Amino acid sequence: MAINCLRVLSKIPLSTKPKSPKPHLSLPQPLSLCGRRSASLSLGVVAAVEAGISHFSSMSYDKELHAAKKAASLAATLCQKVQKELLKSDIHSKSDKSPVTVADYGSQALVSFVLERELPTESFSLVAEEDSGDLRKDDAQETLQRITALINDTLASDGSYTVSSLTTEDVLRAIDSGKSEGGSSGRHWVLDPIDGTKGFVRGDQYAIALALLDEGKVVLGVLACPNLPLTSIGSDTKHSSHNRVGCLFFSQIGSGTYMQPLDGSPPVKVHVTAIENSEEASFFESFEAAHSKHDLSSAIAKKLGVKAPPVRIDSQAKYGALSRGDGAIYLRFPHKGYREKIWDHAAGCIVVTEAGGVVTDAGGKPLDFSKGKYLDVDTGIIVTNQKLMPALLKAVKESVEEKTSSL
Numbered sequence: 001m002a003i004n005c006l007r008v009l010s011k012i013p014l015s016t017k018p019k020s021p022k023p024h025l026s027l028p029q030p031l032s033l034c035g036r037r038s039a040s041l042s043l044g045v046v047a048a049v050e051a052g053i054s055h056f057s058s059m060s061y062d063k064e065l066h067a068a069k070k071a072a073s074l075a076a077t078l079c080q081k082v083q084k085e086l087l088k089s090d091i092h093s094k095s096d097k098s099p100v101t102v103a104d105y106g107s108q109a110l111v112s113f114v115l116e117r118e119l120p121t122e123s124f125s126l127v128a129e130e131d132s133g134d135l136r137k138d139d140a141q142e143t144l145q146r147i148t149a150l151i152n153d154t155l156a157s158d159g160s161y162t163v164s165s166l167t168t169e170d171v172l173r174a175i176d177s178g179k180s181e182g183g184s185s186g187r188h189w190v191l192d193p194i195d196g197t198k199g200f201v202r203g204d205q206y207a208i209a210l211a212l213l214d215e216g217k218v219v220l221g222v223l224a225c226p227n228l229p230l231t232s233i234g235s236d237t238k239h240s241s242h243n244r245v246g247c248l249f250f251s252q253i254g255s256g257t258y259m260q261p262l263d264g265s266p267p268v269k270v271h272v273t274a275i276e277n278s279e280e281a282s283f284f285e286s287f288e289a290a291h292s293k294h295d296l297s298s299a300i301a302k303k304l305g306v307k308a309p310p311v312r313i314d315s316q317a318k319y320g321a322l323s324r325g326d327g328a329i330y331l332r333f334p335h336k337g338y339r340e341k342i343w344d345h346a347a348g349c350i351v352v353t354e355a356g357g358v359v360t361d362a363g364g365k366p367l368d369f370s371k372g373k374y375l376d377v378d379t380g381i382i383v384t385n386q387k388l389m390p391a392l393l394k395a396v397k398e399s400v401e402e403k404t405s406s407l
């Protein structure tokens with residue numbers, strides 16, 4: 001079915017914006033996020049902001065967005081095939097890491113190949129999670145052949161490219177296109193070919209997360225979430241095994257966030273929740289306790305008077321769910337020593353901010369994607385709507401201080 005769906009998707013006109021979306025605020029992120037475009041800004045800052053507005057909002061990234069949607073959708077098809085095989089196999093082989101390796105590399109090579117094909121005139125820079133080092137080893141040749149066959153099958157069933165089959169060398173080269181370091185000048189694609197590996201192996205949530213940086217700023221993002229139900233997964237919603245799954249979220253700076261089924265049905269504009277009372281809020285966090293401190297999130301939620309239990313799911317699907325109002329808050333506090341990477345947040349961040357949300361570190365600073373592969377964040381990452389952010393920041397600050405002083 002996914003294959004037919006991709007055929008449908010590829011027939012969607014180049015412009016991915018539906019006919020009459022009401023474009024909302026197109027301020028550059030750091031200021032629009034905090035709603036701080038006030039009289040207290042100096043004239044110099046205002047001038048810089050205006051310059052930022054005209055630079056980014058006058059740019060159209062339609063062509064790049066079309067390519068990104070196509071790349072992420074094809075990668076999703078490839079990952080779905082692998083996950084299906086993985087889940088068919090017995091418990092013993094579930095602990096075998098190779099299926100997920102095949103999907104990680106396959107997804108990265110496919111995205112890289114599609115972007116280069118769709119945008120042949122643009123210089124191509126990709127910052128991505130995987131590299132081909134291990135695949136070039138002698139004992140990995142069988143795996144490399146499996147990956148190559150999987151990519152060729154996926155491209156053949158889509159039918160949009162009249163390429164003769166890719167060779168193993170083409171695949172290695174496509175994976176290694178992802179070796180860029182990113183940074184504050186020029187354009188860089190940012191890719192997590194499978195975000196939420198643990199969820200992928202369990203048969204739960206994962207995402208293919210692709211974003212574009214222009215001069216250090218995220219200007220578009222696409223999140224393909226093959227297992228995410230099309231309807232809400234909030235704490236107050238009843239889950240049914242009949243729910244249709246497979247969501248594609250996409251955003252372009254200044255144009256809002258849209259969600260469409262991965263089967264290619266038309267997109268709808270989405271917004272974060274309008275909840276103002278933190279007692280009514282529910283929050284998302286990692287499924288894996290090793291990825292985020294659940295005890296700290298509970299302390300923060302308690303301070304805010306949150307009644308609903310946490311919704312724990314893997315990957316940047318959390319950002320997607322938040323962008324359509326399934327929950328109000330996302331809390332992420334990695335354990336000491338872990339450094340966040342740009343590919344784990346770039347697409348999610350624009351998907352939420354263009355849907356009206358706010359993404360900052362625990363100190364209230366916007367995330368800075370211009371420093372290379374890593375994000376330097378204070379303590380953690382918090383996400384909510386504009387109304388709840390002041391109370392959330394206060395609760396985070398107090399809870400972090402209490403935790404530190406109790407050590």
Ligand SMILES: Nc1ncnc2c1ncn2[C@@H]1O[C@H](COP(=O)(O)O)[C@@H](O)[C@H]1OP(=O)(O)O
Binds near residue numbers: 198314316334335344
């Ligand atoms: N020790 C860790 N702490 C925090 N995040 C981690 C850790 N190890 C891996 N990750 C990354 O966290 C993200 C998923 O977290 P979660 O699902 O909990 O939100 C993924 O990007 C995952 O990488 P990967 O892309 O390899 O899956």
Ligand SMILES: [Mg+2]
Binds near residue numbers: 195343344
């Ligand atoms: Mg990741």
Ligand SMILES: [Mg+2]
Binds near residue numbers: 129192193194195197
């Ligand atoms: Mg990954």
Ligand SMILES: [Mg+2]
Binds near residue numbers: 129197
């Ligand atoms: Mg990984």
